[in-house]
Amino acid sequence: MRTELLPIVDCVGSPRARGRAHGETLRTTIADKVGRWRNAIGDAYGIPADTFLPRFLAATNFRDAIERFTPALAEEVSGIAQGAAIGEDTAYAMQLMDEEWWFGEEPRDGHCSSLAIAPTPDQPTMVAQTMDLSGWHDGAQALLRFPDRDGNETLVFTSAGMIGLMGVSTGGLGICVNTLSQLRTSRTGLPVAFVMRGALGCSDASEAVSFLRSVPHASGQNYQLGDRDGIATLECCAAGATQLTVENGRSLHTNHPLESREARPDTVSPLFSDNSRKRLESLRSDLGGDLRVTPDAVKIALSACRAGGEVSIARDPASSATTAMTIGAILYEIGDEVAVSVCAGPPSVEAWRQVTPARS
Known part of the structure; x- marks a missing residue:
């Protein structure tokens, strides 16, 4: 992306409203990204996203820690799902980037x-x-x-x-x-x-x-x-x-x-x-x-x-x-x-x- 094209999204109101503004404003971008992400899961782990993601979510339980330590952010994720018109589980799993990597045993050198x-x-x-x-x-x-x-x-x-x-x-x-x-x-x-x-x-x-x-x-x-x-x-x-x-x-x-x-x-x-x-x-x-x-x-x-x-x-x-x-x-x-x-x-x-x- 060119830097001058970087969108700035104003997210105001309750945590859920902030997430909804994020999801609504970037709805098309999120939809395109979800498609690329699902394809990348198949490339990285050798199994389709429809198999990998349910297996990943069933084998882990991050939700309890999220609700205990950052409950407002759980609401924000729900707002993203609503605003972007994607499933709650999809929005939730999208947050788990590092966790997906180690669960899937993706070979990574890490580059930040x-x-x-x-x-x-x-x-x-x-x-x-x-x-x-x-x-x-x-x-x-x-x-x-x-x-x-x-x-x-x-x-x-x-x-x-x-x-x-x-x-x-x-x-x-x-x-x-x-x-x-x-x-x-x-x-x-x-x-x-x-x-x-x-x-x-x-x-x-x-x-x-x-x-x-x-x-x-x-x-x-x-x-x-x-x-x-x-x-x-x-x-x-x-x-x-x-x-x-x-x-x-x-x-x-x-x-x-x-x-x-x-x-x-x-x-x-x-x-x-x-x-x-x-x-x-x-x-x-x-x-x-x-x-x-x-x-x-x-x-x-x-x-x-x-x-x-x-x-x-x-x-x-x-x-x-x-x-x-x-x-x-x-x-x-x-x-x-x-x-x-x-x-x-x-x-x-x-x-x-x-x-x-x-x-x-």
Whole structure:
């Protein structure tokens, strides 16, 4: 998707009304995406979606955790189903992206790269990432905009039909994520999309850390947090949350755990891939040490295409729809005001656009 075509969907009212606005506004996009998703399930797992999805939902129970820890988001998903005119189970299953991957045992290297930079006297806190997903998500990118509990505004980058992938509030909290597929999973934990949105509803990074420590996690995931006062990074999985030590005011992360060793029992490969390691080296080369980190430097780091460790992945037109590409990149600058820069594709080839959310 071209960045200038990225839709911004205003979602107001009750949680169900917000979901309904999301679904109605993006109804055609969601319908097209559901078709691509169902085809991709057959390609990835070797069985049709009509067989895989009922089996997946019957073998897991994430609903109890969702209702306990994020009940408003359960209502939002129901609203998406209503607005998009799709089945409740379809809308629900669409939220379970990371959980689908490990349940289906899809071989994945994982390709999101994230960072958080602590504030300095002349620079605000910065949180940023590339969001790398299968190419069939391309064309479904969107920004959701809704008022938060304090009357400020929250912006969430998403793939149409999902409650969110990453987001920031003008109250001063930004969250980015990257998959840690090597870590322990749970068929009854809180799925990643709900963890991210639940944490984003917190007032600051400290409260979000407490939330991440308190919920049972369904999937391995790294969460980069930043507010006006500082940053925090946690590697989370079914075994709990590990808060990482932040050195030199910056946290750089890709798709292997840096501190957690709570590996899945069925993990036989190393806890890191060569690609993930090389992407981390790329981030460190551009943003590590004593280098001064500016918003432009962050954008350059997210645009890097070093061989074997491409942070920005441009789609090869000849590749299959299940091949990973960068469907978006985002940068939050969290100071007295919050500035959001978003790219609706690989930042190595696509333009950035600044979106300035309102603050009460």
